[in-house]
Amino acid sequence: MVKDTRRLETSISRLLTVGTMTSLIFLSLGLIQYTTHTSQLSIVLDDSLILSGRNMFDLLDLLIKDVWNSRTNWMMATGIVSLIATQFIRVILSVIHFSIARDWKYVSITSLVLSILTLNLLGLLKL
Amino acid sequence: MIDVLSLMILSSAIGFLGSLTGLGGGSILVPMLTLLGVPIKYAIAAGMVVCIATSSGSAASYVDRAMTNVKVAMYLELFTVIGGIVGATVTSFISAKLLYFFFAAFLMTSFLSLRGLHEELPKVEKQDRISTWLNLEGAYFDEALGEKVEYKLTNALPGGLGMLVAGLAAGMLGIGAGGFKVTVMELILKMPSKVSSTTSSFIIGMTALASITVYMTQGLIHLDLVTPVAIGTIIGAMMGARILNRLKNVTVRYLFLAIVSYLVIQMLYKGVTSQW
Numbered sequence: 001m002v003k004d005t006r007r008l009e010t011s012i013s014r015l016l017t018v019g020t021m022t023s024l025i026f027l028s029l030g031l032i033q034y035t036t037h038t039s040q041l042s043i044v045l046d047d048s049l050i051l052s053g054r055n056m057f058d059l060l061d062l063l064i065k066d067v068w069n070s071r072t073n074w075m076m077a078t079g080i081v082s083l084i085a086t087q088f089i090r091v092i093l094s095v096i097h098f099s100i101a102r103d104w105k106y107v108s109i110t111s112l113v114l115s116i117l118t119l120n121l122l123g124l125l126k127l
Numbered sequence: 128m129i130d131v132l133s134l135m136i137l138s139s140a141i142g143f144l145g146s147l148t149g150l151g152g153g154s155i156l157v158p159m160l161t162l163l164g165v166p167i168k169y170a171i172a173a174g175m176v177v178c179i180a181t182s183s184g185s186a187a188s189y190v191d192r193a194m195t196n197v198k199v200a201m202y203l204e205l206f207t208v209i210g211g212i213v214g215a216t217v218t219s220f221i222s223a224k225l226l227y228f229f230f231a232a233f234l235m236t237s238f239l240s241l242r243g244l245h246e247e248l249p250k251v252e253k254q255d256r257i258s259t260w261l262n263l264e265g266a267y268f269d270e271a272l273g274e275k276v277e278y279k280l281t282n283a284l285p286g287g288l289g290m291l292v293a294g295l296a297a298g299m300l301g302i303g304a305g306g307f308k309v310t311v312m313e314l315i316l317k318m319p320s321k322v323s324s325t326t327s328s329f330i331i332g333m334t335a336l337a338s339i340t341v342y343m344t345q346g347l348i349h350l351d352l353v354t355p356v357a358i359g360t361i362i363g364a365m366m367g368a369r370i371l372n373r374l375k376n377v378t379v380r381y382l383f384l385a386i387v388s389y390l391v392i393q394m395l396y397k398g399v400t401s402q403w
């Protein structure tokens with residue numbers, strides 16, 4: 001049981017490291033690209049830089065189109081989406097790990113959290 | 128309005144403090160941004176990004192060193208996520224004034240831990256049945272004490288209900304509610320301070336993840352605002368995660384109570400100045 005928990009901790013730690021570093025790289029490159037493109041360092045709340053979608057999965061679809069069309073904000077958007085997605089993936093990872101360890105109590109708990117989050121990210125639950 | 132570099136420096140300080148104390152940092156960032164002229168709704172959305180960035184930036188290191196109790200976090204997340212959904216749903220039916228006073232009172236319970244402020248680690252003589260069934264226990268190597276600390280938690284059900292209230296606060300007030308989470312884990316579950324800070328940092332990302340959808344669908348996430356905030360917070364949180372284990376639990380508790388004092392004053396002020 002302790003060994004299984006340790007394995008889960010290692011996997012989550014690696015996932016969070018990769019996700020956070022990926023996000024940090026995209027955000028930094030995106031910010032450099034934006035500031036050099038606009039030649040300004042002050043924040044002006046530019047309406048063309050709003051990250052929005054009907055739900056998280058719709059946002060991913062829009063993001064792929066942005067990347068395809070090489071819109072200037074795609075790197076910053078990818079950075080924020082990576083940050084958000086990392087948190088979601090770590091719940092999926094936990095469900096998988098507890099299932100492999102046959103820890104059914106925690107499979108139930110994490111599956112319930114995953115279901116609620118998925119419904120929420122689909123915009124089907126108000127929060 | 129503020130410039131990119133200043134915002135990154137401010138955010139890194141918030142991320143640093145957040146990773147040490149288990150607070151998301153939204154409660155500090157949001158009033159600061161509004162003072163700097165950012166409209167409140169965009170500031171709150173940026174506050175949610177800060178919570179996720181603090182969580183992601185610090186949790187990798189904490190989980191790797193077994194300082195975060197992942198199982199306890201999973202159990203408590205269930206309550207905070209449900210609390211958050213209920214909170215966001217009922218928030219429009221309850222007076223904002225009452226909400227601020229209620230949550231200020233709830234946060235003030237943190238000071239109940241003053242009695243045991245000088246105790247480095249809490250003592251649990253006997254676990255309750257549910258805590259035993261859920262294996263709510265753990266161990267980590269404490270660099271400040273130079274020894275492996277083994278701990279057992281108790282009061283699983285009251286702790287879960289406390290987390291439900293923390294989730295309600297998050298949903299109703301649009302914050303990560305790290306202060307509430309740490310309070311519940313230390314006072315009810317009897318968790319060591321460092322573990323409660325790191326476990327709160329871990330959970331807070333999930334609470335903010337659940338909240339951020341609404342801000343995104345309403346088009347409140349401005350990339351030129353949240354990008355420097357996220358970069359600064361991640362860097363600050365990573366730095367904080369490197370030093371927490373070298374601090375004593377008592378130091379972490381003092382730091383936490385100082386920030387909670389600020390939050391209580393902020394909530395009381397909002398309660399007094401808001402409309403019924």
